[in-house]
Amino acid sequence: MTTPDLFATPPELARHLQQLRQTLHGHAHRYYVQDAPTVPDAEYDRLFQELQALEARYPELVTPDSPTQRVGGRALEQFAPVRHAVPMLSIRTETDTQASGAQNFDARIRRELGLTEMDEPVTYVAEPKFDGLAMSLRYEQGVLVQAATRGDGETGEDVTQNIRTIGQIPLKLPGAAPAVLEVRGEVYMRRDDFEALNERQRQKIAAGAKGERTFVNPRNAAAGAVRQLDPAIAAQRPLSFFAYGLGEVTHADARGPDFASHLDLLQTLKIWGFPISALIQRALGAIELVAYYESIGRARDSLGFDIDGVVYKVDSLALQRRLGFVSREPRWAVAHKFPAQEMLTTVLAIDVQVGRTGKLTPVAKLAPVFVGGVTVTHATLHNEDEARRKDVRVGDTVIVRRAGDVIPEVVSVVLPAALPQAVDDAPEALTGLALAATPSLGHGLPGIARGPVFTMPKTCPVCGSVALREEGEADYRCTGGLFCSAQRKQSILHFAQRRAVEVEGLGDKLVDQLVDGGIIHTLPDLYRLGLTALANLDRMADKSAQNILDALQKSRQTTLPRFLFGLGVRHVGEATAKALARHFGQLDAIMDASEDQLLEVADVGPIVAKSLRTFFDQPHNREVVEQLRACGVTWPEGPPAARTPTPLGGNTFVLTGTLPTLGREQAKALIEAAGGKVAGSVSKKTSYVVAGAEAGSKLDRARELGLTVLDEAALLALLQVPVASDAPGV
Ligand code: 5U1
Numbered sequence: 001m002t003t004p005d006l007f008a009t010p011p012e013l014a015r016h017l018q019q020l021r022q023t024l025h026g027h028a029h030r031y032y033v034q035d036a037p038t039v040p041d042a043e044y045d046r047l048f049q050e051l052q053a054l055e056a057r058y059p060e061l062v063t064p065d066s067p068t069q070r071v072g073g074r075a076l077e078q079f080a081p082v083r084h085a086v087p088m089l090s091i092r093t094e095t096d097t098q099a100s101g102a103q104n105f106d107a108r109i110r111r112e113l114g115l116t117e118m119d120e121p122v123t124y125v126a127e128p129k130f131d132g133l134a135m136s137l138r139y140e141q142g143v144l145v146q147a148a149t150r151g152d153g154e155t156g157e158d159v160t161q162n163i164r165t166i167g168q169i170p171l172k173l174p175g176a177a178p179a180v181l182e183v184r185g186e187v188y189m190r191r192d193d194f195e196a197l198n199e200r201q202r203q204k205i206a207a208g209a210k211g212e213r214t215f216v217n218p219r220n221a222a223a224g225a226v227r228q229l230d231p232a233i234a235a236q237r238p239l240s241f242f243a244y245g246l247g248e249v250t251h252a253d254a255r256g257p258d259f260a261s262h263l264d265l266l267q268t269l270k271i272w273g274f275p276i277s278a279l280i281q282r283a284l285g286a287i288e289l290v291a292y293y294e295s296i297g298r299a300r301d302s303l304g305f306d307i308d309g310v311v312y313k314v315d316s317l318a319l320q321r322r323l324g325f326v327s328r329e330p331r332w333a334v335a336h337k338f339p340a341q342e343m344l345t346t347v348l349a350i351d352v353q354v355g356r357t358g359k360l361t362p363v364a365k366l367a368p369v370f371v372g373g374v375t376v377t378h379a380t381l382h383n384e385d386e387a388r389r390k391d392v393r394v395g396d397t398v399i400v401r402r403a404g405d406v407i408p409e410v411v412s413v414v415l416p417a418a419l420p421q422a423v424d425d426a427p428e429a430l431t432g433l434a435l436a437a438t439p440s441l442g443h444g445l446p447g448i449a450r451g452p453v454f455t456m457p458k459t460c461p462v463c464g465s466v467a468l469r470e471e472g473e474a475d476y477r478c479t480g481g482l483f484c485s486a487q488r489k490q491s492i493l494h495f496a497q498r499r500a501v502e503v504e505g506l507g508d509k510l511v512d513q514l515v516d517g518g519i520i521h522t523l524p525d526l527y528r529l530g531l532t533a534l535a536n537l538d539r540m541a542d543k544s545a546q547n548i549l550d551a552l553q554k555s556r557q558t559t560l561p562r563f564l565f566g567l568g569v570r571h572v573g574e575a576t577a578k579a580l581a582r583h584f585g586q587l588d589a590i591m592d593a594s595e596d597q598l599l600e601v602a603d604v605g606p607i608v609a610k611s612l613r614t615f616f617d618q619p620h621n622r623e624v625v626e627q628l629r630a631c632g633v634t635w636p637e638g639p640p641a642a643r644t645p646t647p648l649g650g651n652t653f654v655l656t657g658t659l660p661t662l663g664r665e666q667a668k669a670l671i672e673a674a675g676g677k678v679a680g681s682v683s684k685k686t687s688y689v690v691a692g693a694e695a696g697s698k699l700d701r702a703r704e705l706g707l708t709v710l711d712e713a714a715l716l717a718l719l720q721v722p723v724a725s726d727a728p729g730v
Helices: 010-031 039-059 099-112 193-207 219-227 262-269 285-303 317-323 383-390 416-425 485-496 508-516 524-528 533-535 544-557 559-567 574-584 587-592 595-599 606-617 619-630 662-673 697-705 712-719
Strands: 082-084 123-130 133-139 143-149 156-159 180-188 241-248 281-284 307-315 333-336 342-354 359-373 373-380 397-400 409-414 468-471 474-478 652-656 675-679 688-691 708-710
Touching: 010 039, 039 241, 099 285, 099 333, 123 262, 123 333, 133 219, 133 241, 143 156, 180 219, 193 219, 241 262, 262 317, 281 285, 285 307, 285 606, 307 317, 307 544, 342 485, 373 397, 373 409, 383 409, 485 508, 485 524, 508 595, 524 619, 533 544, 559 574, 559 587, 574 587, 587 606, 587 619, 595 606, 606 619, 606 688, 652 697, 662 675, 662 712, 688 697, 688 712, 697 708, 708 712
Parallel strands: 652 675, 652 688, 688 708
Antiparallel strands: 082 156, 123 281, 123 307, 133 143, 133 180, 180 241, 307 333, 342 359, 342 397, 359 373, 359 474, 397 409, 468 474
């Protein structure tokens, strides 16, 4: 590109600036929207700096669509009101959170369109319901001139300065775009951006910065950034955007919008540079809506961003017009929610639980609350530091979160000042958050003091042994070992679980009775139980006692990996147990292996090797193994596995985003079966990154490191598995 000083005339300079802006818009689009930059960051920076320097010298040539204008302007006193040219509609919510909610919607649409069973299925578009803030972006002559929040649907707030800072939002549209175009969509914060933002906030707080805080969830952080009066601060809060509809559209020749279908409209928006979710699909009739609801529900926790449901829309715009509206809600669309993953409830007590390895975990006992599809009565506070950081106290109103199969956790305390706001604003300001229990204790009521600050007991709450926190560790541990009944109970439950030797029906209530009643003391004692001892227990009929004995008998025939995992050696999970069994073939070989020999196993590092040696160096642990063998617990053994090379042996994979057909667990199982390892984060040691739709920062990192990125088809080819049917997406 020509250097600035060589411009002879002002029109030449203006043309050069225009060209620079266009080049930078193109790079920004490929970087932020397509996730496929074509130049290194340094080249973008160089062009940007050139533009900045020229604009500083010729301020009269600065245009509002210039990339330099993303961050700028002064802090506002307040946001100016904006009357929407076309009201921002809200969306009707289907109350049934079962898949059948999709059938209700389809039945209603068919009824309203006068369709009978003989008619064809209706064509819909199914979209994720992003958990962010609705936004209207107004373009005039292809330039972003205004961004407004939804407000009451008629009048929102002018947040243009902050929205300009979002790299994914085009500041300028291609020539083909209408003269006036309002694009509607959702501003949100990606989960990885949210975690990184909170980490930065924590560091600022630790460094003593005043007025800083962490954010409760990505939605809250996004809302805070959008409503930030100082655009320089907003620019530091990484936001993203998905477009999903239109407001006012006028062509220069006064034509109206000329799309045939909603999907057609989205495809055009994509061409004009707007991010459109790759999870959006066409769906035919109720059957495909149900399938979509279920598949997005399964993928929900592995997406890079929060969603709280899905949205179904009639695809044909002609049919949309026929269906019309009822009180500001279109009849042709519905939001079908997933069960809320965050709810408010009250802390009734803070208990300390003792785990299998003696780890002490503070656990909040909660007023029962339905969250993430189940009733939750306890939520982990992880450790003393976390409990202190969140400052959770008895009587507090807290946000509890349960996502997927993850153990429920307390996200944060809602202090009294924020409480009426949190309740009033739900679901708009705190979507998915509802009041589960009126705060009846503590600080929820004015004038009543909060409970004391949580401190970890210095002795084990179960056996009274000293609790120690080793240097560099976050956890306190009970030093009682197998003297501690809590550790014994947890060890027994660990051994008996489905993923270990599996003793069906042996749950915590039964183990409590057996250990507390002094009926069993050690793991092998389980196999010495007789019918009378069991039948004498509370609520235990002869039949149930016999079932337990049968389950114990069945569990005697196990496998080496299950047995080894069941022993509960610290840091030895299922995958490591399998790798050890494969490598050594026999338990005695594992028990006698030196740390160096253990380190030869692909899945074993120094921490695991040391832990195994420590465990098997303790005579009482070897004694437990011998007694279990004497009680008839057996497994097939063999020579060490022949070191046949597996196709992916020695390769580490990282999975990111949603693959078109394979679930996360399926992909992991296929890779492991072929000898590969699946890791959670990308590093120089990663062999391949497998990326699907909405892949996150892991994909960025892979590109930075120049790693090989595979899509699902390439992964299957590597695994030599036949490729499945076509992928979704616009
Ligand atoms: N994905 C999506 N979210 N969402 C929210 N589409 C969509 N459409 C909406 C809203 C409020 O409203 C239109 C149906 C008018």
